Amino acid sequence: MESSKPHALLLPSPGVGHLVRHLELGNRLVAYHNFYVTLFVVFESHLSAGESQLIQSAKAQKLIDIVELPPVDISGKVEPDAQFFTKQAAITREIQPSLRSAISNLTLSPTALIIDLFATPALDVADEFHILKFVFYPSAWPLSLRLYLPILDKEIRGQYVDQKEPLKIPGCMSIQPEDAGSPMLDRTKHEYHVFLQRGSEMRMSDGILLNTWEDLDSMTLKALREDESFGSVPIYAVGPFVRPVEPSASRSNLLDWLDEQPSESVIYISFGSVGFLSAQQITELAFGLELSQQRFIWVLRPPSKKKNMPVKRHVLGDKGNDALDYLPDGFLTRTQGLGLVVTQWAPQVDILSHPSTGGFLSHCGWNSTLESILNGVPLLAWPLYAEQSMNAILLSEKLGVAVSPKVAPTRGVVGREEIEMLVRKVMGDQEEGKALRARVMELKVSGEKALIEGGSSFNAMSQFAKQCEIKLLRN
Template structure:
């Protein structure tokens, strides 16, 4: 009997922040909308295996997952190239493998869904007569900035980059220079050219999916849909379909016997701050030492995902896949005696932790985060207020949005001005979110957003209905 299921292909850029939302979207297309789904994952190292890439993901997925072979790009760019450029080159070099894999399929996909670094694959979708969708795995504010920036005149660009003036986005909050997307800080950097290209290519999609929901970003979404200027920039429908994170109880997410969860079980409700800089973020040696001092001075319980320091490379762990790359017992870059002094009040976790399970635990009451969008959503849907510590990419934009618009995070002014946060400042931030009135008020607001996200994602909600419309269009 011939397979009559519609077939969708999804292409994920390297990084957990891209891969997890892509996998979740694919799973829902299978389980709720009856699609056959193939996920293409790009290898970033000759030793990369599919199991390595999937071991950090929170669930098993009913999907056909294909690993596109590793392409050696060392001869194509400077060794010091920014992460944006490196990923863009990796994705471009993987296009022939993607085309060959699709050609070999018995049933060709009807639709191709790509994320931010995969826009050059639209040409392949066109070749095979497939519908094509862009999936913004971040928020609508970044979508607005990336698609609008290629349309601004030279004076606006000069004023934003050289005079550090805010960039006015029609109908939206302006983007301050200190918050702007990293590639737009220097027009002479190769990642500037990459980002301009992506901004031009995104509106070529048949539709744009965003990992957000209507009530989280109502002003920006309304502007992109209704403003006359935006209708000339983005002429295709925009579908907020998020949040693409898990909303399950801890007991359902991870088997008993996990030492971190066992330790959390013994702590009072909302008494632990979770500290993590995502799957790729790193700090300098001196900043790690000072962070340790700040946590100790705060006298708050903590779980800290610790990676070895890397000076002058905030995304130094981005392409690392294995959990066991460092000696789990060697923390010689931490202050002398720190591990011994804090062994009752905190837990150190080397390299990686099951973040979605930790944030879902009743004992966790705060999250010190780099503000990657995946981490932001996981914090919101679990009702956990944040300390924002952005490192790279669009994370400063996210941090400002969380603090100034949503009121669910605080951030250090010292970090903005000097790029380094002292121990007293860290102590103050941790105490504020865990003990003081401001932290309690943030906790109330983030729990309201949690309910809002659950409602949007549930049957009949705004995000649920958006995805239903996309699925219907793809089946037509």
């Protein structure tokens, strides 16, 4: 059936972070730009508690249609120890038959397919249905690396990590190869070739939407649009999209505890749903917090035997899966009243938006980064995998809203004395702490303004909508 409105199909990869971005994008397309939106939910075997909660909330709002695709089994398609990009590519390939069937059964004819950064094999499906195809990517600097990688692949011989000079990308800060993400560490592995192929596929899309805004990284956005090295794909900076604070029937006791603390006195510590520390690093972090005498909420997970294992490669430490067993003897007693250690899920957005929260020790995933900035909370950058090192460099060296350890956590253990010093910098009243808070408040206001009518992101979304409307009229 034809419609007078554009109909956007959203295809996020499995995971809460990807789902959050796409749901907020879909909600804005409906509420502000006169779209119909259908979101396809993809999962390997079952939905996590976080994913289920998001989907139920979206269904209750009734702004967008939710279509759950059947789970896929990739066990016979990839090796058991396959890396993240390889697994995600396999999932996207395996869901294509059910995706085609679901699109064919839609009541309204689609105008555009917007896929996650890991789902580029699905761009072929958009071609089969003769609809526009877009990629929804988190941030600008990592995108520039992905789009420029085909050129680096031809220009540089041997391993990137063996190069004496940093990688130079037009319009961007230079980057050390070891900060470019795990797929770049070994060019002989399949994971690197999947990473390379995804960048080439993105160049063939009708546009790339970014969950950022002009003021946050204007230099890189300008280069992406104007430098021929990145191809000619249109770039739309339409963010920032984060999970909103929602009223809940059951209020977390963490928020009750925060209510009793002074303003901006608590540092929140979380490494995301798939970020893990070594047992040694947990010990050092615990002692560092204790030495700082700073109030804290720490979301603690059992450690990995290996340093900072990447996504879905977690191996428990020697003491099993009780995270509290890895804390130093007497830590909980000595810090009683000073902080809370949480071993289950924590309401991150609610914590970051609370007036008592004054800092965030974060893995620098892009969703967490935006949640921190939009709540005016400076960061202690602690990257673990993927593009997080690039995000940490951007936050500390360019934007001035974060502090970082001297040695990146991906390369060694950060000691307790340095952790104490960094926590005090973020949370203290010295000049550096004041500058961090002032700068993050500037970016908070800037991000909010970008989304309102007349703001840069609102205008970019309107340009994207116009492209879809032209396609609709031509059909």
